[in-house]
Each structure stands twice: as structure tokens, then as C-alpha cells.
Amino acid sequence: MWRGLRNLPARAARGPRRPSMRPSSGTPTPASGATIFALSSGQGRCGVAVIRTSGPASGAALRGLTASGDLPPARSARLRLLSDPRSGEPLDRALVLWFPGPRSFTGEDCAEFHVHGGPAVVSGVLQALGGVPGLRPAEAGEFTRRAFAHGKLSLPEVEGLADLIHAETEAQRRQALRQLDGELDQLCQGWAEALTTALAHVEAYIDFGEEDNLEEGVLEQVDSTVQALQVALGTHLRDARRGQRLRSGAHVVVAGPPNAGKSSLVNLLSRKPVSIVSPEPGTTRDVLETPIDLAGFPALLSDTAGLREGVGPVEQEGVRRARERLAQADLILAILDASDLASVTSRHFLDTVVTPTGPQNACGSSQRFLLVLNKSDLLPPEGPDPDPDLPPHLLLSCLTGEGLDGLLGALRKELAAVCGDPSTGPPLLTRARHQHHLQACLDALGCYKRAKDLALAAEALRVARGHLARLTGRGGTEELLDVIFRDFCVGK
Known part of the structure; x- marks a missing residue:
């Protein structure tokens, strides 16, 4: 596809030099430093109810309700008497756990209270937590949102967690577990890394091709990578309806x-x-x-x-x-x-x-x-x-x-x-969002194949890579510079 472009100076093929490729990260962060709390187990009368907190005041909340100056050892259950920190009234004798960040579900400091599941006990503990300065009730899905914001879960893993919670059949459970374990995320990460390398090679050819300091066959390697990705994406897209049926x-x-x-x-x-x-x-x-x-x-x-x-x-x-x-x-x-x-x-x-x-x-x-x-x-x-x-x-x-x-x-x-059989084969696409971004990525690779200009070809690769980043919830192009300097001896 590059016949004719090789006779052009690389700088002429790409146009004016672009500014540095140093973007901000695409990972979202929590809206505030508030500490949240909520009942994490099901509603209604039960044997044990789990109440959790997440945020910087979790340690203070745990100390306040246990009237203890020391936190329990990390990730170890301890039996404690819970009391209302304002009135001193006993609430329950419960197991408490301390998860200091970043080694927690959300990546923040977290505490858990495993209390008896009677409505009065649960209500009393929740009211006591609401009286601790810096704590507020969590919104729907906020714990998982914070886990995503701190890089503990990718978007497909978040969706897998939601599917696991709502799974009603054996097949749905198996598929949700595979997605929660990151199989779809790892697959997309592999594709994204291949596109990152391909884009880095095209960018390097644009910037340094005229100096003849690059290895032979750079653009042919990019073409081969793009063709392999087109085949892989096409295979998964043709199979997309099976995953949606499974869900x-x-x-x-x-x-x-x-x-x-x-x-x-x-x-x-x-x-x-x-x-x-x-x-x-x-x-x-x-x-x-x-x-x-x-x-x-x-x-x-x-x-x-x-x-x-x-x-x-x-x-x-x-x-x-x-x-x-x-x-x-x-x-x-x-x-x-x-x-x-x-x-x-x-x-x-x-x-x-x-x-x-x-x-x-x-x-x-x-x-x-x-x-x-x-x-x-x-x-x-x-x-x-x-x-x-x-x-x-x-x-x-x-x-x-x-x-x-x-x-x-x-x-x-x-x-x-x-x-689709969730116990075998590649991970399935279970949502229309997955299919949309993979189709858009495939369309962008088609634009790359049709491009008559190196700058347009690089932009098509960038768009394709962006759709994979949005599928997994990641973004940014900082790693492109790392790939350029790792793969090429510039100025040798």
C-alpha cells in the first residue's frame, strides 16, 4: 500500500511536525475524598449482614465503633463489641476486618463489619456510621466505580461483576466469571499493544525515515499486524450474537x-x-x-x-x-x-x-x-x-x-x-458496547488500509487503538514514546 510514498520525503508525507504526544491519562478518579458506607449483603432478615466502608475515614470509623485505639491486623477477622460512638450504646458483637489501601477491593482504605442480620442491628450500625465525621451513604455502584477509578477493575471486569451478581444459570455464571477474571480485557490489551507497536513504527518512520536510521521492512510489518488484527476482530464480531444471547x-x-x-x-x-x-x-x-x-x-x-x-x-x-x-x-x-x-x-x-x-x-x-x-x-x-x-x-x-x-x-x-460454551473457546462479547467498539476499531483499520498518506494512516491506527482503550476503560498514548525508543536505535 505504500508504493509511491517511499519516494516522498518522510516529513513531506506527514506534513508539519505535531506537538509532543504526552496526553493525560484516561483513567477516571473519584469525584471527592469522601468516605462511603453501605450494606453490602442482601436486604432483609438474615444470619449475617456485611456493612462496608471505603475512603480515608474508614480507619477512624472502625476505631470509633469498636472504641479501640488500634486497628485490627490487615485482612484478619477480629471479634469486637460495636458501640455508637456518640452515645456509647452497645450495638452488636461482630467480626470486623481492616483492608488498608491500595490492597483492597476499591484501592482505598476499607473496613467491613460482619454483624448479625436483624433489621434493628443493621439499622443501628448504619446510623452510627452516618454519625462519624467524613462518612456518607454510598450511591448505587459507587464501590465498584471507585475500584475502576483506582485501576482495580477494567470496564469489562466491572461488567463481568455485574453479570455475575445477576447470573441465574450455570452458563451465565461461567461466562461472568471469565469476564471478571479479565479474559476479555487481556484479549483487548493484546490487540491494543499490537496497535501501539504498529502506530509507534509508523510514527518513527514519519519522524526518522528520511535519515535512513530505521530497520528495513518497518511498514510491511505494520501491514502484517493490521491484517492479522482485522482477521481476529472479524472472527469475534461474527460471533458477537452468541455472547449477547448467553447474557x-x-x-x-x-x-x-x-x-x-x-x-x-x-x-x-x-x-x-x-x-x-x-x-x-x-x-x-x-x-x-x-x-x-x-x-x-x-x-x-x-x-x-x-x-x-x-x-x-x-x-x-x-x-x-x-x-x-x-x-x-x-x-x-x-x-x-x-x-x-x-x-x-x-x-x-x-x-x-x-x-x-x-x-x-x-x-x-x-x-x-x-x-x-x-x-x-x-x-x-x-x-x-x-x-x-x-x-x-x-x-x-x-x-x-x-x-x-x-x-x-x-x-x-x-x-x-x-x-456459545462459556467453558471453552475465546471470551464472548456479551454487550452491544463491546461489539460497537470492536466494529469501530475494525472500520478504522479499514481506513488505514485505504490511506494514501502516512499521516492519515497513523491517525487511523490511533482511532482504532482509541476504541480498544474505550472498550477497556483505559486511555492515553504515553507508552508510544517508550515503544519508539525501545524498538528502534534512533540516530545509530
């Missing part, structure tokens, strides 16, 4: 002709009576949805109207809505009556919904589906009659529960493909 839940639609057992299957999987079950065909007229933990993955399970030509306007509307949900589904649970496979409605459903390649969703891509033959308890011992046109299927009896373990195993496999 918010996959859309699983139960579909089939009337009286196949759709509502019974929904009730069986959700372990509660979500849908009305009746021998009368067409009982379900609308789409009934329930969020559930399905084989360890989060899912929004939809019970739909039986697919047939409706006998009335209400049922026709239910069928229309069912077909809409089919088009939006991430996974279709197609269910048929195993004792009635030769009926017109069953054959029509097989021909129109269950095809060898799967139905097409709104985006035109093939959807995943599982074919379930319900009411296996009505079959003879030898099973259903062999049918060469019947796709691979699972036998199930919603009445007896036979075949449920096999269905859950198949669901786990399909949902791992839809949501």
Missing part, C-alpha cells in the same frame, strides 16, 4: 400442530403450570412466554398456538403470531404426536416447518431445531412405525417424563451452539 437468553419456540403436547412440554421444562393443558384442540390462542433455566442456559421459552388453518378469527390471529415467533426463534422445539404421525396436520407441519435444512429466519439464515415425538407412552413396545421421511428425532412422554433426560442433553448441545 439475555436464547429465544426457544415450541411449535407444532394442535394437541401435540406443546403446552405440556412448556410446563414440563419450566417446572410450573405456565400454559393451560386441555384435550380440546386450539386451547392456546396467544403466545405465552416464560424465562427459564434450560439445561443450564438462559432461555425465553414460548408456547404458541397450534399450526393449522384456524377455524375462527381469534385462532387465526394466534397462528399468525406463532409463525412470527418461529421466524424470530434461535431454536425451535418442533413437537408432534408420536401416535398420530400420519395425520394431515402432522404431515403438513413436517413439510412446512421441519425440513432437512431447517426453516429460514427473518435474516435468511438457517435456524436450529429439535424434533420431539411426544406421547411415546401411547406407542407399542416396538416404537413408531419407521418413516424414511422423518428427520432425526427424540421420543418423549410429557405424561411420564420418560425421555426428558435425553431431551435436556440435546437442548444443552443446541443451546451451547446458539449461545
